[in-house]
Amino acid sequence: MTALATPSALASRPARSPHLLRWLIRLHRPALLSWIAFVLVVGGLLLWVGGPLTDASAEAWKQYRACGADGCAYDAGAIGRYKDWYNYTTITVVAAPFLVAAWSGAALVSRELESGTAQLAWTQAVSPARWLAAKLAVPAVLIAVGSGLLAGLHHWAWSTGQGRIDTVKGWHDLGTYAANGTATAAMALAGLAGGVLWGLHKRNSLGALVGSLASTGFLWSVVAIATPHLWPTVTTVSSLKHSVPAGSGIIVDQGLVTSTGRHLSGHLCGSDTNEQCRIRYEKLDAVGYYNDYHPQSHYWPLQLTATAIILAVTAALTVAAFRLLKRHTGSAPARKAAAV
Template sequence: MSWLTWRQFRVPALVGVAALALLTAYVVHLGLDVRDAEDAYRAQCAGRSDCPRLAQLAVDYENTSLYLAALLAPVPGLLGMFWGAPLVARELEAGTQRLVWNQSVTRRRWLAVKLTVVGLAAMAVTGVAAALVTWAMSPVDRFADNRFSTVLFGARNLAPVAYAVFAVVLGVLIGLVVRRTVPAMAVTALVFVVVQFLVPNLVRPHLLPAEHVTLPMTASAINQARGLGGITGAPVVKGLTLPDAWITDVSELRTRDGTALDRAIFDRCFTDPPRTGAAEGPFGDTATCLADHDLHVDVAYQPVGRYWSVQWLESGCYLLLAGLLAAVAFRRVQRRPS
C-alpha cells in the first residue's frame, strides 16, 4: 500500500524537490551574502563587542527578509491545495478507490497510509525550506525588532511545518467531502487563507497572558507613531513601538482620569490645531495640541523573550487542529458508502 501511494505521489513529490532545490540555491547564496555584510560591519568596529554598525544590517536586508518570508508563506497552503486536496478527491472522482477497498486493505488503512506518506513529505519540504530561510536571515533577525510580525513569524522555525501538516490534512478532508478535485483544491485554498488571517490577529496575541503598560502621549511620542485616527474617527494612535516587545493592543487616547478623549477635541486638534510655529515631526501642531491634554494610552504587549513559547503554542494548536480533522476524515471514510 505504501509503495502504491508513493507511485501515485511521485510526480508531485519530484516537483516539490525541484522547487526546493531552486530555493536552496538562492537562499544559501543570500545567507552567505548576509554573513559577508555582517563581517564587513564588524570589521568597521575594530573588534568591539558592541558594534552599533550592525544595526544597519537589519535596514539593508529588511525588504529582502520580507520578500523571502512572503515567498515561503504560501508554501503550506500550496501543498494542501496541490498535494492534500487531490489525494483522495482524485480517487473518489475516478472511482479507483474501489479497487483497493475490494482487496485486503481497509478504508482506514488506505487513508492512513496516504496521509502518512504525503504528510511526511510536506513536513520535510516545508521544514527544510523554513530551516534555510531561518538560517539565512538569522543575522538580520538578531538586530531587527519584528520577530512577531505576521509575515516573518510564519516563515521561521517551527510554525511553517505545523501549517503544512494542517493544510495537507485539511485538503484531504475537503477532498473526501467534496469528492471533486478542482473544487476541493479551491475550497482548501480559501479555508487555509481564512485560517491564516484569523490566527495571527485573533489567536496568537492571546496564546499567553499579555503584559500591560501605560505610555504617556507627549508630542514626541505622538510624532513617533505611524498614524492617528481610525476608520471610524476614533481617537487612536497607530504604530506605537516598545523595545523588545510585540504590541498586541493599544487603547484609545485617554485623559488623566482614564476616560477616552472626547472625539470633538481630537477632531479639532487633528483638523485645526493652534498654530505654534515651533512644532516638529510628522504630526506637527496636531501632536502639540493633543499633548496639551495630558493624554496616555494603555498598551498590551508580549515580551520578545516569549517568542519560542508562542512558536510552540501556535504550532501545537495547528497540529491539534490537524489531528481533529484527521479524526473526522477517518470517521467519514469508514461510514461513507463507496
C-alpha cells in the first residue's frame, strides 16, 4: 500500500495545466454535454418563438383588429401558442442559474471530496488552490457564454413582438425583465460560486445541493426586491380625473398630492368623477396623483447595477471558497489522504 501524498508535500511540483484541463473535461463530460444541449435546445426554441411563432401571432392579431361588428375568423391558436411558448422559454431561462447551482453544489466539488477524487488530484502535481481555480474557471466561461447567449436570444424574441402582438409582455414583467438582461448570466455565475462554497462546507452532495439552491434563491429574491431602489425614480403628477396615476413601468410608490404639495402614499380610489372618490379626496385635501416609477429608459441602468452587485457577491463567494479550502487543507505536513 502506498500512501497518497498530501497537498503540502507536493507544493513544489510543477502543475501541468493542460493535463488538469483534460482531466476536468473528462470527469465532468456528462454535465458539459448536458449544458451544451440545454443551451442549443432553449436557444432553438427562442429562435422559433421570436421568428415563426411571433409572425403567426402578429398576423392573427392583425386579423382580429380588422374584425368588424359582425365578427370574423382569426387564428386564435397562433396567439395561444406564442403566449404559451414565450412563457415556457422565459421560465427556462430564469431557471438556468438554479440548474447551475444544483450541479455545482451536488457534483462539482462535494462529490469529489466525498469520493476522494479531489485528494487524488492533489497528488498529481496540482495544489488545492490550483485545483479549485480550474474547477471554477472552466465552468465559469461556459456558463457565462451559454447563459449570456440565452438572455440575448430571449431579449431578441421578446422585442420582435413589440408593436405587433397586443398581449406581448411589458419590459417590466417580472419574468421578462429577469430573462432579458445580463443579471441572469451574473446570477448563473453566482450559483456556480455558491455551489462550490456549499460543496466545500458540507462535503456531501445532498447538503450542498440544498444549500446552493437555497442561497441562489435567496440572492435572486433579494436582488428582485432591491432592484426598484437601485436607480433614481421618475415622478409624474397627474389629474384626479383619471382613474389611475399617469406613468407605466416599475412602480416604486404612488398616491395623492395635497394642495400643500405633500405626498400621501396610497389612498387611491379612482377618478374624482365618482362621487365617493371625490368626497374622499376632498377630505384628504388631494389635488392630484403622483407616481414614482422607472420608465423603460431605466431598464439598462437597473440591469447593469443589479449585475454589478451580483458579480460582487460572486467574487465574495469565490474568495470565501478559497479561504475555506485553505482552512481545510492547511499548509502543515501531511496526513494520509488516501491509500492505493
